[in-house]
Structure formats: C-alpha cells, structure tokens
Amino acid sequence: xxxHTSNDNGILNITLSDRLTFEDHEAFRRLLTLIEQRSxxxxxxxxxxxxxxxxxxxxxxxxxxxxxxxxxxxxxLKSPEGQVARLLEISEFDKVMTILN
Amino acid sequence: MxxxxxxxxxxxxxxxxxxxxxxxxxxxxxxxxxxxxxxxxWKSLSSTxxxxxxxxxxxxxxxxxxxxxxxxxxxxxxxxxxVHAQSQSDNVKDIVETSTHVEFDGKIVNLSEIIGMIxxxxxxxxxxxxxxxxKGLEVVFSLDDVxxxxxxxxxxxxxxxxINKQTNLLALNARIEAARAGSAGKGFAVVAYEVQDLAKAxxxxxxxxxxxxxxxxxxxxxxxxxxxxxxxxDLSSNILAKDVIRGLMDCILDQNSHFTSxxxxxxxxxxDISRDIAAVITRLQFQDRAKQRMxxxxxxxTVMEQSLENFETETADTFSSxxxxxxxDEAWFRALVDRLTLGEMRDRFLSAVFPHEAAAGTExxxxxxxxxxxxxxxxxxxxxDDDCDIELF
Numbered sequence: 347x348x349x350h351t352s353n354d355n356g357i358l359n360i361t362l363s364d365r366l367t368f369e370d371h372e373a374f375r376r377l378l379t380l381i382e383q384r385s386x387x388x389x390x391x392x393x394x395x396x397x398x399x400x401x402x403x404x405x406x407x408x409x410x411x412x413x414x415x416x417x418x419x420x421x422x423l424k425s426p427e428g429q430v431a432r433l434l435e436i437s438e439f440d441k442v443m444t445i446l447n
Numbered sequence: 448m449x450x451x452x453x454x455x456x457x458x459x460x461x462x463x464x465x466x467x468x469x470x471x472x473x474x475x476x477x478x479x480x481x482x483x484x485x486x487x488x489w490k491s492l493s494s495t496x497x498x499x500x501x502x503x504x505x506x507x508x509x510x511x512x513x514x515x516x517x518x519x520x521x522x523x524x525x526x527x528x529x530v531h532a533q534s535q536s537d538n539v540k541d542i543v544e545t546s547t548h549v550e551f552d553g554k555i556v557n558l559s560e561i562i563g564m565i566x567x568x569x570x571x572x573x574x575x576x577x578x579x580x581x582k583g584l585e586v587v588f589s590l591d592d593v594x595x596x597x598x599x600x601x602x603x604x605x606x607x608x609x610i611n612k613q614t615n616l617l618a619l620n621a622r623i624e625a626a627r628a629g630s631a632g633k634g635f636a637v638v639a640y641e642v643q644d645l646a647k648a649x650x651x652x653x654x655x656x657x658x659x660x661x662x663x664x665x666x667x668x669x670x671x672x673x674x675x676x677x678x679x680x681d682l683s684s685n686i687l688a689k690d691v692i693r694g695l696m697d698c699i700l701d702q703n704s705h706f707t708s709x710x711x712x713x714x715x716x717x718x719d720i721s722r723d724i725a726a727v728i729t730r731l732q733f734q735d736r737a738k739q740r741m742x743x744x745x746x747x748x749t750v751m752e753q754s755l756e757n758f759e760t761e762t763a764d765t766f767s768s769x770x771x772x773x774x775x776d777e778a779w780f781r782a783l784v785d786r787l788t789l790g791e792m793r794d795r796f797l798s799a800v801f802p803h804e805a806a807a808g809t810e811x812x813x814x815x816x817x818x819x820x821x822x823x824x825x826x827x828x829x830x831x832d833d834d835c836d837i838e839l840f
Contacts, residue, residue: 368679369679371678400681401580404577404580405583409581409584432690433686437686
C-alpha cells in the first residue's frame with residue numbers, strides 16, 4: 347500500500363493505492379493517528395487506486411471508521427472499484443458508513 | 448358339364464312341358480328353344496346371385512361383428528387411457544403445487560424465502576468475518592504497543608543498572624575516604640558498606656527484572672506472531688463465496704421456474720388428452736349407426752334374395768326340367784371372386800357357390816385345368832398376396 351495525505355479546508359484526504367492487506371497495518375496505524383489528532387472535522391479515504399483488498403484490509407477500514415467515530419470526525423470512503431467495491435458491497439459496509447462513488 | 452334340375456318329379460315336368468315347352472314335343476320351335484336356353488341362363492344367374500347375395504349378407508354380418516367387437520375393445524382402452532391421463536394430470540398438478548416450496552422444520556417455506564434466509568445467514572457470517580479481522584488487528588496493534596513498551600522497560604532497567612554502577616562506585620570512594628579519615632571515618636565507612644550492599648541488592652533486582660521482562664517479552668512476541676498469522680489469513684475469498692452461492696441459488700430458482708412452466712404445460716397437455724379421449728369415445732358411437740345401416744342393408748339384401756328365390760321357384764314351377772344351367776355360365780362370379788383381396792373371403796364366396804370346390808384356393812381356380820380334381824392348392828395358405836393375416840398395429 348502506498349498513501350498520500352493532504353489536509354484541505356478541514357478535510358483530511360487520505361489517498362491509498364495498490365493492495366490494502368495485513369502487511370500494511372503498521373503504515374495504516376500512522377494514518378489512524380492523523381485521524382485521532384482531530385486536526386480535521388472530516389476524513390475521506392479515497393480507494394480509487396486500490397486494486398485489491400483482503401479481509402485484514404476490510405478490518406483496517408472498519409478500525410479507521412471506529413477511530414473517526416470515537417474522535418468525532420465525519421468519515422467516508424470514496425470511489426471503490428472492482429474487487430474492492432464488490433467486497434465492500436457484500437460485507438455491507440454501506441450500512442455502517444458512507445461510501446461515495 | 449350339364450346339370451339337370453331334379454327338384455321336380457319327372458311326370459310333373461313332362462305334364463307342364465307339354466303346355467309350355469316344345470323342346471320335348473318333338474316339334475321344337477327354334478325360337479322357343481332359344482328362349483328356354485336363355486331362361487335357363489337367367490335362372491342359373493339368379494341362383495348364383497342369390498348365393499352371392501347370401502354370402503354378401505354373411506360378410507356384412509361379419510364386418511358388423513368385427514367392427515362392434517373392436518370398437519368395444521377400443522372404447523374400453525380409451526376409457527382406461529382417459530383414467531390414466533386424468534391420473535397423470537393430477538400427479539403433475541401436485542408436482543406443480545409443491546415445486547415452489549419445501550417443507551422445513553415442520554413449516555412450508557417458499558424457495559425465494561429460502562434464498563432470503565441463506566442470504567441473511569451469509570451476511571451475518573461475513574459481518575463476523577470482518578469483525579474478527581478488525582479485532583485481530585486491534586490485538587496486533589495492542590501487542591505492537593506492548594512489545595514497544597517492553598523495549599522501553601528494558602531501557603529503564605539499563606538506566607537503573609547505570610545508576611547502580613555509579614552508586615557502587617560512590618560507595619567505594621566513600622569507603623576509601625573513610626579509611627583515610629581513620630577512626631573519625633569509621634561510622635562513614637559503615638554507611639558506605641551499607642550503600643554498597645544496597646547497590647548490590649538493586650543490581651540483583653534489576654537482573655531479576657530483566658529476566659522477568661525477557662520471559663514476558665518472548666511470550667508476548669510469540670502471541671504477537673500467532674495473532675499476526677491469524678490476522679494475515681485472507682478471508683476475502685470466503686466473503687466473495689456469497690456471490691457464488693447467490694449465483695447458484697439464482698440458477699436453482701431459474702431452473703425451478705423452467706420446470707414449473709414445463710410441468711404446467713404438461714398438466715394442460717394431460718387435460719387436453721383427457722378431453723380429446725372423451726371426444727374420441729363419443730365419436731366411436733358411430734359404430735351404433737354403422738351397425739343399424741348394415742342391418743338395413745342385410746334386410747334389403749334378404750328381400751332381394753327372397754325375390755330371386757321366388758323368381759327361381761316360379762320359373763321352375765312353370766318350366767320344370769326343361770331348364771338347365773351350365774357351370775361355365777358362372778365365369779362372371781369367378782371373375783368377381785378373383786378381384787377379392789382377402790383369401791378367406793374368396794374361400795367363403797367360392798364355397799357358398801361351389802361347395803364341392805371349397806378351400807381350393809382362388810388363384811388356382813379360374814383357369815387351372817390341372818386343378819379340376821378339386822384338390823386344395825397346398826400353397827394357398829402361404830400365398831404372398833393373401834393378406835388376410837395382416838396385423839395393422
């Protein structure tokens with residue numbers, strides 16, 4: 347997983363790319379710290395360039411959502427595609443969090 | 448061969464012939480003779496036609512019986528067929544009614560409901576899989592922290608050991624200084640010893656702590672590795688299996704729907720068959736009308752036969768034995784028999800008119816001079832043209 351973060355107008359934009367798997371948990375944790383810091387009122391994780399995700403990746407996204415919720419930060423996922431979109435749909439993430447297309 | 452009528456006494460013939468026939472008077476009129484011969488031919492023709500009519504009536508009776516017995520059999524078979532068709536229709540209807548649901552746990556469950564149930568269970572399982580992944584990662588995060596904290600504790604122990612070394616050194620210096628001070632430094636030397644002992648004890652404690660921490664650390668690292676392995680197990684294919692199961696269930700539903708339509712069509716076809724059979728049975732009642740017509744034909748033929756017989760009797764009464772017939776006059780009848788296509792029918796016609804030739808075969812008849820002995824043709828029964836044994840079904 348590669349990531350790029352930016353903070354624009356109170357929105358923490360996190361753009362992920364490549365695969366999101368268990369191997370990325372340490373790097374992902376640093377992103378969680380950014381959310382916990384409440385430097386932004388809103389956090390958007392852009393999944394457009396994520397080509398594949400495993401069950402640990404789904405767990406990481408769920409942890410990110412719960413972390414944001416705990417910190418009072420509005421959270422949403424954006425533009426999932428292919429296998430990522432299918433897994434999010436089957437796992438009914440849309441019933442828990444906002445997913446923007 | 449000439450056959451003389453013998454059904455009248457000779458004296459009667461003679462007395463009548465005196466009135467009506469010049470043939471025996473010795474003064475025969477050629478015209479009258481010709482008329483008598485002609486009349487003989489008429490009588491001969493009448494006799495043969497009468498026999499032929501009789502056998503035709505018998506044949507009509509046979510046909511009527513044949514039709515009646517077969518139509519009766521056919522009607523019975525069709526009624527059985529109707530019962531079977533109805534039974535088939537009922538069975539298919541049952542299948543159609545049960546094809547869209549199953550009985551599960553004492554309840555009737557619709558197939559689409561089953562798919563909903565499976566979907567719900569799968570969603571729950573998937574939700575738990577994601578939750579398990581999330582919790583595994585949280586444990587990994589916590590253990591990451593613990594491993595880091597243990598490293599920190601190790602550093603702290605190293606710091607304690609450093610401080611302890613300095614304390615020990617200070618105590619040594621204090622003892623040296625106390626020795627220099629002589630008796631005045633004796634009390635200080637005791638304190639210095641105490642401090643040195645204390646430093647030793649702290650050192651032992653730090654060593655024990657390091658040992659304990661090391662044990663904890665290896666335990667935590669082991670747990671950390673295990674939980675990483677668990678969290679690293681990719682369950683996404685299991686999650687995507689829901690798609691496969693859903694696809695399969697949709698296939699089953701489609702197939703079921705296809706079967707149901709086919710069964711409904713089959714049920715309708717069975718109903719159509721029942722209706723058609725009922726119509727056939729009604730149509731088979733033509734046999735009653737056919738039988739009546741054949742009875743009427745037979746009655747008509749009986750009257751015709753009777754009128755011919757009356758004519759013959761009257762002719763015989765009038766002309767007595769002056770009349771004769773010749774077998775060769777019956778060539779028309781043999782030609783008629785030849786045109787019959789059923790061997791057994793030919794036999795019946797022949798034996799009715801020529802009893803002495805019974806069963807002589809028909810193909811041997813018309814012409815074969817060699818067969819005039821009246822013996823039956825040994826090949827008659829196996830004549831390839833004889834189709835009396837043809838089975839239609």
